[in-house]
Amino acid sequence: MQYALALFFSVTVAFAGDFMTQMEYAKMLYENPRGIGCNHCHGPKGEGKVLARYQDKGKKKELIAPPIHSLSQEAFLKGLARGNTIMPTYFLTKDEIESLYYYVTQSKEK
Ligand code: HEC
Structure with missing residues (x-):
């Protein structure tokens, strides 16, 4: 009986643990992607943010990091791979990029 209870408990915890781990891992990667x-x-x-406001020749301008939580997986990949002037270049594996994509798209739905 005790054994069965312990087994039930560890299976439940392992299941919950796995679920948390995927999300926690993805969040960790999002916040610390090397x-x-x-x-x-x-x-x-991933909702996007105004990074800076400045004036250029008397015109008000904004430097924006776009929202990235509603992109297709393909657009997400391309956006990450595309070199640009502001965003740093990352060296992420395919799995890591999938986790990042999972994080921003899942976070959005909650
Ligand atoms: C220093 C600020 C900065 C950081 C850090 C940064 N980004 Fe960006 N990101 C930007 C800016 C600015 C753009 C728009 C760039 C452009 O179009 O040139 C962008 C564009 C993107 C795009 C393309 C969006 C689109 O609509 O095409 C994706 C996807 C993206 N970033 C994902 C990420 C992920 C994932 C990380 C972390 C691994 C990250 N970014 C870190 C500033 C940043």
Whole structure:
């Protein structure tokens, strides 16, 4: 009886643990992707953010990190791979990029 209970308990915990781990891992990667965290520019959940406001020849301008939580997986990949002037280049594996994509798209739905 005790054994059965212990087994039941550990199976339940393992299941919950696995679920948490995928999300926690993805969040951790989003905040610390071996470089400056995506959250610093794209916001805690990929909702996008104004990075700076400035004036150029008397015109008000904004420097924006776009929202990245509603892109297709392909656009997400392309956006990450595309070199640009502001966003740093990351060296992420396919699995890591999938986790990041999972994080921003899942966070958005909650
Ligand atoms: C220093 C600020 C900064 C950081 C850090 C950063 N980004 Fe960006 N990101 C930008 C800016 C600015 C753009 C728009 C760039 C452009 O179009 O040139 C962008 C564009 C993107 C795009 C393309 C969006 C689109 O609509 O095409 C994706 C996807 C993206 N970032 C994902 C990430 C992920 C994932 C991380 C973390 C691994 C990250 N970014 C970290 C600033 C940042």
